[in-house]
Each structure stands twice: as structure tokens, then as C-alpha cells.
Amino acid sequence: MKSPHGAAGDDARDPHGETLPRLLRRRAAEHGAHDFLRAKRHGVWAATSWAAALARIEALARAMIALGVQPGDVVALVGENLPEAYLVQYAALCAGAAATHLYPDASAAELGFVLENSAAVLLFAEDQEQVDKVLQLPDALAALRGVVYLDGRGLWDYDDPRLQSFERFVGGAPDDAAARAALDARIAAASDLDLAALCYTSGTTGEPKGVRLTHRHLLDNAYRLVASFGIAPHIDYFSYISPAWAAEQFIGIALGVLAPSVVHFAEKPETVPTDLREISPQFLLFTPRQWEMIASQIEAQMLDAKPLRQRLYRWAINAPANLRWLADALILRAIRDNTGLARAQIPISAGSGLSAEIFRRFHALGIPLKNLYGSTEAGLVSAHWDGDAEPSTLGRPLMVAPSVGAALELRIAADGELLVRGGAGFAGYHRNAAATAKVLDAEGWFHTGDAMHMLQSGELVFLDRVKDMRRLANGAAFPPQTIENHLRASPFVRDAIVLGDETRGFVAALINVDAGIFGRYLESRNVGWGTFAELSQLDAVLECVAREVAKVNAMLPAPSRIARFATLPKELDADDAELTRSRKLKRAVIDERYRALIDSVYAGDERCELTVSVIYQDGSVGTVRAGVRILSTDAAAVAA
Amino acid sequence: MSPGDALGRPAVEPAAAAPRNAARHSAARAAAAVDRVLEARDLHLSFGAIQALVGVNFHVAAGELVSIIGPNGAGKSSLLNCLSGFYAPSSGTIRFDGRDIGRASPPRRAAMGIARTFQGIQTYPSMTVRENILCGCHCRMRTGLIAGALWWGPSRREMVRFVDEAEAIIEFLELEPLRHTRVGELGYGLRKRVDLGRALAIDPKVLILDEPMAGMNADEKGDLARYILDIHDARGVPVVLVEHDMEVVMDISDRVMVLEWGRTIADGTPAEVRADPDVVRAYLGQE
Numbered sequence: 001m002k003s004p005h006g007a008a009g010d011d012a013r014d015p016h017g018e019t020l021p022r023l024l025r026r027r028a029a030e031h032g033a034h035d036f037l038r039a040k041r042h043g044v045w046a047a048t049s050w051a052a053a054l055a056r057i058e059a060l061a062r063a064m065i066a067l068g069v070q071p072g073d074v075v076a077l078v079g080e081n082l083p084e085a086y087l088v089q090y091a092a093l094c095a096g097a098a099a100t101h102l103y104p105d106a107s108a109a110e111l112g113f114v115l116e117n118s119a120a121v122l123l124f125a126e127d128q129e130q131v132d133k134v135l136q137l138p139d140a141l142a143a144l145r146g147v148v149y150l151d152g153r154g155l156w157d158y159d160d161p162r163l164q165s166f167e168r169f170v171g172g173a174p175d176d177a178a179a180r181a182a183l184d185a186r187i188a189a190a191s192d193l194d195l196a197a198l199c200y201t202s203g204t205t206g207e208p209k210g211v212r213l214t215h216r217h218l219l220d221n222a223y224r225l226v227a228s229f230g231i232a233p234h235i236d237y238f239s240y241i242s243p244a245w246a247a248e249q250f251i252g253i254a255l256g257v258l259a260p261s262v263v264h265f266a267e268k269p270e271t272v273p274t275d276l277r278e279i280s281p282q283f284l285l286f287t288p289r290q291w292e293m294i295a296s297q298i299e300a301q302m303l304d305a306k307p308l309r310q311r312l313y314r315w316a317i318n319a320p321a322n323l324r325w326l327a328d329a330l331i332l333r334a335i336r337d338n339t340g341l342a343r344a345q346i347p348i349s350a351g352s353g354l355s356a357e358i359f360r361r362f363h364a365l366g367i368p369l370k371n372l373y374g375s376t377e378a379g380l381v382s383a384h385w386d387g388d389a390e391p392s393t394l395g396r397p398l399m400v401a402p403s404v405g406a407a408l409e410l411r412i413a414a415d416g417e418l419l420v421r422g423g424a425g426f427a428g429y430h431r432n433a434a435a436t437a438k439v440l441d442a443e444g445w446f447h448t449g450d451a452m453h454m455l456q457s458g459e460l461v462f463l464d465r466v467k468d469m470r471r472l473a474n475g476a477a478f479p480p481q482t483i484e485n486h487l488r489a490s491p492f493v494r495d496a497i498v499l500g501d502e503t504r505g506f507v508a509a510l511i512n513v514d515a516g517i518f519g520r521y522l523e524s525r526n527v528g529w530g531t532f533a534e535l536s537q538l539d540a541v542l543e544c545v546a547r548e549v550a551k552v553n554a555m556l557p558a559p560s561r562i563a564r565f566a567t568l569p570k571e572l573d574a575d576d577a578e579l580t581r582s583r584k585l586k587r588a589v590i591d592e593r594y595r596a597l598i599d600s601v602y603a604g605d606e607r608c609e610l611t612v613s614v615i616y617q618d619g620s621v622g623t624v625r626a627g628v629r630i631l632s633t634d635a636a637a638v639a640a
Numbered sequence: 641m642s643p644g645d646a647l648g649r650p651a652v653e654p655a656a657a658a659p660r661n662a663a664r665h666s667a668a669r670a671a672a673a674v675d676r677v678l679e680a681r682d683l684h685l686s687f688g689a690i691q692a693l694v695g696v697n698f699h700v701a702a703g704e705l706v707s708i709i710g711p712n713g714a715g716k717s718s719l720l721n722c723l724s725g726f727y728a729p730s731s732g733t734i735r736f737d738g739r740d741i742g743r744a745s746p747p748r749r750a751a752m753g754i755a756r757t758f759q760g761i762q763t764y765p766s767m768t769v770r771e772n773i774l775c776g777c778h779c780r781m782r783t784g785l786i787a788g789a790l791w792w793g794p795s796r797r798e799m800v801r802f803v804d805e806a807e808a809i810i811e812f813l814e815l816e817p818l819r820h821t822r823v824g825e826l827g828y829g830l831r832k833r834v835d836l837g838r839a840l841a842i843d844p845k846v847l848i849l850d851e852p853m854a855g856m857n858a859d860e861k862g863d864l865a866r867y868i869l870d871i872h873d874a875r876g877v878p879v880v881l882v883e884h885d886m887e888v889v890m891d892i893s894d895r896v897m898v899l900e901w902g903r904t905i906a907d908g909t910p911a912e913v914r915a916d917p918d919v920v921r922a923y924l925g926q927e
Contacts, residue, residue: 042803042807042810154873270816
């Protein structure tokens with residue numbers, strides 16, 4: 001059991017018990033004329049200064065108070081990332097209320113659930129599409145004091161009295177001394193332990209749960225980034241992920257005020273690539289899927305390029321270190337500029353795992369991509385904020401705000417689960433104490449549900465969700481899919497099957513080597529071969545695979561390491577029913593067809609005479625007979 | 641709100657627009673009696689021995705969406721060409737905003753606010769979406785060639801204003817991702833949308849659309865119908881639509897006029913026209 005500690009940050013921007021509205025007012029006083037929000041209107045980037053933003057936020061807050069929004073209430077928002085979504089949340093906080101955002105593609109039922117569960121009193125809906133959803137929900141509608149829409153298009157003949165436009169709502173805000181005093185009183189009376197946002201977890205199992213995020217929690221998490229990454233004031237941030245996701249609450253809403261940052265909004269989801277290029281943000285967070293899309297967009301553009309340019313590009317991303325400057329000047333800088341990542345100081349990938357290959361490709365392009373790990377409940381836990389960004393790790397624990405509490409403490413439980421405590425901590429699920437008790441123990445440890453391994457360097461490596469771990473005969477848990485993914489990330493490995501269950505004493509792997517890559521590898525070493533079966537058993541091949549396995553083992557805790565492996569004498573093939581047509585492993589078929597080999601692996605044999613039938617593309621059936629060698633790794637001795 | 645504000649959104653208040661659906665037909669009819677924006681009386685047009693229009697009466701009232709339907713050769717395009725000034729009728733009057741415009745040239749009528757789109761594609765393929773839409777503003781420009789070439793004060797201010805208007809149209813028609821794309825690279829449905837945008841750029845008082853949906857697939861038709869309704873509802877612009885797709889016509893029109901062999905055979909609400917025996921005969925044939 002390990003319990004490494006994070007540290008307290010030393011950045012001066014510690015929130016010191018302030019709430020977001022009080023900080024907001026302070027920032028507006030400090031940076032009044034400086035840009036806060038930037039959005040594209042009528043094809044031109046237009047900025048809202050801190051002073052103008054605060055004026056609008058306070059007008060919105062007074063309008064909310066006039067409508068009867070009370071401290072402790074919840075204001076809901078549904079729509080895309082728009083400057084108004086930020087303003088509304090800040091205004092709700094000023095009025096003493098909290099905000100909950102929904103993804104624009106939320107169904108009417110999901111919207112109904114969130115409105116009911118959060119007991120929202122006011123809904124801001126982006127457009128007709130969102131308004132239509134709430135109009136289908138008579139119960140939810142009855143509980144709302146109003147529905148405010150931002151884009152009136154198509155709503156011309158809607159006559160529900162609770163509907164009103166954003167402009168009319170703000171325009172109707174009282175502006176007298178009493179209204180201003182009431183707002184001042186609310187801002188002064190608020191505590192940083194008040195609820196600031198409710199983020200609903202995706203709810204893959206059962207109904208979504210609303211995670212309570214307090215002002216302290218939001219600001220502590222923003223501080224973790226400020227202090228760990230050393231974020232400079234007025235950094236250009238691109239707001240793209242939805243504020244329904246806790247990450248945007250930390251990185252957008254809270255960091256925007258704490259750093260402060262200049263928050264940019266895309267004109268439309270479809271214009272993101274163009275907008276990104278025009279903004280060229282310094283700080284941005286995308287999910288792995290979005291990074292993959294940017295990577296494939298670059299590849300697609302290079303495919304359209306002239307042959308000479310294509311060759312220059314290939315050379316540039318593989319350029320030796322002493323020629324990096326030349327590759328950078330000729331090619332890479334232009335590509336970074338084209339994708340809008342020329343100034344990206346802190347480009348972050350978070351949400352799930354990004355393949356090592358894509359991660360490395362961005363680094364080869366000179367884009368310092370960083371992994372960030374966190375959960376809605378525990379907040380931001382670790383990131384690549386110091387030292388090298390190793391694609392397979394999630395970096396080291398972040399530094400928390402000293403005024404908030406103890407530094408982050410991490411612990412890996414016996415079953416591999418990561419437990420976290422420290423910082424602002426987890427404030428619990430909204431109106432669901434039973435669910436809170438399941439993940440937050442008496443000692444204050446939050447159980448993440450993620451199985452992790454901690455390297456000697458102190459970096460975290462994600463193994464799997466705890467529920468997807470498999471167990472060995474000795475009870476030790478290991479992450480089969482993660483090990484397979486790590487193996488597959490090697491260019492030499494086309495596919496891998498990880499063996500081991502309650503009847504087996506150690507983890508083993510069957511590896512389908514990549515004939516194309518090894519073909520070139522062997523050619524350069526003047527090694528000849530005939531069939532795939534021969535190639536797979538060559539010394540040079542097995543040595544190379546052994547090195548790849550050792551690399552993967554280095555990423556894993558001892559009980560999960562591959563103790564023995566063999567390379568398959570034929571390629572896994574969908575025609576033989578070993579794979580699905582989308583190249584997913586069919587484990588039961590593989591277990592059956594390679595039974596003899598698997599038994600040999602676990603019997604400790606060094607060789608297995610294997611006979612496997614194959615179906616050729618013309619439908620004829622043949623057999624492959626081959627002697628397969630079985631190798632042991634350093635982990636075998638430990639397992640024994 | 642100043643135009644330079646990042647938060648300025650087009651705010652269209654419901655009160656500003658005409659009512660729709662059930663209430664719409666009666667309201668439009670009430671308006672029709674008082675406010676005929678464009679009106680043609682007793683139009684006759686012949687090409688040699690062929691009588692294209694025989695005593696056709698037509699009008700569109702403020703806030704009204706009128707469709708003209710009829711078999712091929714019924715005289716629909718001839719009527720539109722008379723309205724927009726491409727054909728001079730042999731007799732009859734055409735009045736716009738109460739004025740007789742029978743002798744006004746097509747460019748003159750466009751400058752008055754009669755906007756029209758044509759069958760097929762009439763956009764400039766080598767120009768971008770925004771440039772095409774800006775072309776629609778041309779007839780409204782007040783500064784001349786020399787001022788434009790010198791790019792001085794008024795000319796420059798005028799350009800900035802028109803670009804802003806073009807951008808508002810781009811936003812309205814949801815063309816933002818394509819504003820700098822050359823129209824020649826776009827598909828048919830999008831080009832028709834640009835064509836519509838250019839017609840909007842003349843700030844029309846009446847919008848005439850000649851078979852805007854010909855050659856479109858169902859999705860594109862649905863999109864365009866949505867935009868036509870939005871123009872009509874949000875901007876209150878009366879629309880004259882010639883269209884073959886009966887489903888669309890019956891769905892979005894306030895009033896439908898049916899032509900056959902140059903004569904009006906029916907004029908009423910979609911429901912009335914659908915039930916009219918002459919229309920049924922013209923469309924389905926007679927036993």
C-alpha cells in the first residue's frame with residue numbers, strides 16, 4: 001500500500017476563503033479595461049472587458065433576485081458554450097444560488113431529471129430546440145419561475161407566459177439603490193462552503209448523481225492548475241468542453257476568475273477548427289477523441305499535399321534531435337500554426353486515455369500535450385505539470401491551495417483502487433447521502449473506482465476501472481485490457497491476448513506480431529524468413545518482443561506483470577472467427593483454438609507443438625503446424 | 641447594445657412578428673384587405689399566338705406567404721417575370737407600395753425592394769459566400785465608383801455597415817462555417833441558400849422565390865422551408881413562392897393561387913385550394 005503526498009502550492013493567488021463573486025468583483029476592480037470574454041459576432045472577434053462583464057453579471061443577478069431566486073436555489077442552463085452561460089452562472093453565484101449545466105444534446109427526460117433533482121427555479125435555454133424540451137415537461141415547468149431563452153429564432157408564436165428573452169430578462173433588472181444593496185448583501189453573506197455548481201455524473205449505472213461543487217472546491221481546483229502549471233494572468237483559454245462537465249467548471253468558470261484568464265468561445269461547434277486557428281489559445285483542454293480528430297485532420301491535410309511536402313513532413317516528425325530546429329523552422333511551425341496550436345503552452349488531454357502513438361505525434365509536432373487526471377468528486381488529482389510528459393502516465397499529484405487544507409494524499413488500496421483525500425475534498429452527492437457513503441469513507445478517503453499503479457517516480461498509471469480488473473489464483477488483481485492496449489501501442493505488436501484468471505498463478509500473453517513492421521526490421525538486419533510461422537519464432541523477433549514486453553511490465557505493478565509470453569505462429573484472423581470484423585478479440589474462440597499453447601505456457605514448457613486449422617479466403621481449410629517457443633520474463637521469477 | 645459587444649445576440653421579440661399556424665390565416669387575410677404590398681391587375685401577356693397570361697389578378701399582402709402553383713406552362717414564371725420587370729405585360733397594371741411600377745426596369749424594382757431568386761443556380765461560383773451576399777447590397781450603395789476606389793470615409797463606412805448586414809444574414813442562414821468558402825465548391829442546396837441570402841441582402845420589402853426547391857433532396861427542402869418561414873416570421877417580409885412540391889406549398893403557405901393555361905383557376909387557403917374541383921381536375925385530369 002502506497003501513500004504518496006502532493007504538496008501545497010506557493011502561488012500568491014490563493015483564494016483565502018473568498019467566493020467566486022467576491023473574487024470577480026476584485027478582478028474587475030484590478031483589470032477593469034482588460035478583456036475577459038471574447039466571442040465572434042458577425043464574423044469579427046469582439047471582447048467584453050472585465051468592467052462590462054461585471055456590469056452585465058450584476059444586472060443579471062439583480063434580475064434573478066427580482067424574480068425571487070433565493071440563496072441556496074439552483075439555476076439551470078442548457079446549451080452550447082456561450083459567453084452568456086458563463087455570465088449566467090456568475091450571476092447565479094452573485095445571487096447566492098448555484099448553477100447546473102446540461103449538455104446541449106441532453107434529452108427531455110434527462111433535463112426533467114436534473115430540473116427535478118436539483119429543484120432548479122430558473123432555466124436558461126439556448127434556443128427553440130432546448131425550449132421545446134422543457135415545454136414537454138409540465139411538472140418541471142410548474143416548478144420553474146421562468147424560462148429564459150438566448151436565441152429567439154422560431155419562438156415567435158410561443159405564448160407560454162414563463163418564457164422570456166435574455167435581453168428582456170436583463171433589461172428588466174431593477175437598478176435602484178435597494179436592488180444594488182440587496183445584491184451587495186448576498187455577495188457579502190455568502191460562504192465559500194456554499195454550493196456553486198452541481199455536476200451530474202454520466203450515470204452509466206443507474207440514475208445520474210449530482211456532485212456538489214462548492215466555491216471552495218472550484219477555486220481550489222483552479223488553484224491546483226494555477227500553482228502547478230504556473231499559469232500567467234490573462235492567459236488565452238479556449239472554452240470548448242461543456243460546463244456540464246466538472247473540468248470546465250474548474251478550468252473555465254473558476255480559473256477564468258482566479259488566474260484570471262481571457263476566455264474565448266467558438267462561434268459554432270462547426271467552426272471550431274477555424275476559430276481555434278484564429279485564437280491560437282495558450283491553454284486548452286480537449287478529450288482524447290478531440291485530439292485524435294485534430295491528429296487525423298493534420299494527416300488528412302498532409303495526404304492532400306504534394307509528394308515533396310509529404311516527404312518533408314515525414315522527415316520532420318521523425319527528425320533527429322540535432323536537426324529539430326530545421327524541421328521546426330521548415331515544417332512543424334507551419335503545421336502548429338495551421339491547427340491553431342502555435343501558442344499552446346498548456347494543451348491538455350483529459351477524460352479518458354489517449355493512445356501513446358497520438359500523444360507522441362503531438363510532441364513530435366512540437367505541441368507539448370499533457371495528460372490530466374481527475375474526477376468530478378475528487379477534483380483534479382494529477383497531471384504532467386513537472387518533468388517529462390510520458391504518454392502512458394497521468395503525471396504527479398497537483399499542488400493544492402494552502403488555505404484550503406492539507407495537500408493531496410493518494411493511496412492505492414489492495415485491490416488497486418486509487419483513494420484520494422486532501423484539498424477541498426468531496427462535498428457529497430446532492431440529496432443522496434447513501435451514494436456519498438459508498439464512495440467517501442469515514443477517514444475522508446474518496447474511492448475513485450479507478451485502479452492505478454504508482455511508478456517509482458511518483459507518477460500515476462491508469463490500469464482500469466476497478467470493476468473491470470481480473471483476479472489471479474492468489475487474489476491479486478490485474479487489468480487485462482490495459483495490458484493489451486499497452487502491448488498494442490508497440491509498433492511491433494499487432495494484437496495481444498492477456499491470459500490469467502482465478503485458476504492461474506500469473507499473467508501471460510499471446511502476441512500476434514506485426515509482419516509488415518518485422519519484415520522491414522529483419523530486412524535491415526539481413527535476416528531471411530519464409531512463412532509468418534517462421535518469422536514469428538525467429539530469435540531477432542522474440543528478442544524484440546521481449547523488449548516490448550519488458551517496457552510494458554515497467555508500467556505495471558508487480559502482480560500484473562507478464563511472466564511468460566509466446567508469439568502466435570499465425571495471424572489472428574476474422575475468417576477464423578478469432579476476431580470480430582472490427583478486429584476485437586473473441587476470447588472464447590482463442591482460448592479454445594490455442595488451448596494446447598496456453599496449457600504449455602502455464603505448465604512451464606519452453607516449447608509447444610501447435611496445430612491450428614485455418615480457413616483460407618477461398619473457403620478451403622488447411623492446418624498450420626508449428627513449434628512455438630515460450631519465453632519467460634523477469635517477472636516470472638517473482639511470480640514463481 | 642453596441643455592435644462591438646461580444647454578447648450582442650440578435651434579439652427577436654415575439655411581438656415583432658406575425659402570428660402563425662391556426663391564427664395565421666385569418667390574421668393574414670384581415671391584413672390583406674388593408675395592405676397590399678404588391679398587386680397586379682388584369683395582366684395580359686402573349687408571345688405571338690401563345691397567350692401566357694390572360695387577365696390574371698394577383699396580390700400579396702404584408703406578412704403574407706403566397707404560393708403560385710400550376711402545371712408546366714401554366715404561366716407561373718411569366719407572372720413572376722412581369723412582377724420583377726423582366727417581361728412587360730401587353731396590358732394590365734402592377735402596383736408596389738401603392739405606386740404604379742409598370743414601367744420600372746428590373747434593377748429599379750430591385751432597388752425599390754422587390755427581391756427575387758431564379759430557377760437554377762445564379763450565384764457567382766468564384767466568389768465566396770460572403771461576397772455573393774454582399775453583391776445583394778450593391779443596389780443599395782450610395783457612394784460611387786471613385787469613392788469606392790479611393791476607399792475614403794463614407795464609402796468605407798458604408799462597406800463596414802454592409803459587411804455587418806451580410807454577416808447578420810450569414811448568421812440567419814447558418815452559413816458561418818462557410819463564409820469564406822467559394823460558392824463553386826458548395827453543393828446545390830447550400831448554393832440555393834446563398835442565393836436566398838443575396839436576395840435578403842437587398843433588404844427586400846417583398847421576396848419572390850422561383851422554384852427554390854427544385855432538384856433538392858427531402859432534407860434540403862425541409863431546411864429551406866424552415867428558412868423561408870423564418871424570413872417570413874422574423875422579418876415580416878411577404879413572400880411569393882412558386883414551387884412544385886405540393887407538400888411544402890400546402891404546409892407553409894397562407895394562401896395558394898393556382899394557374900392553368902394563363903388563367904387563375906383558384907385562389908384561397910391551402911385547404912380551400914385542395915378541395916377545389918377545378919384544381920383537382922387540373923392536377924389529376926378529368927374522367
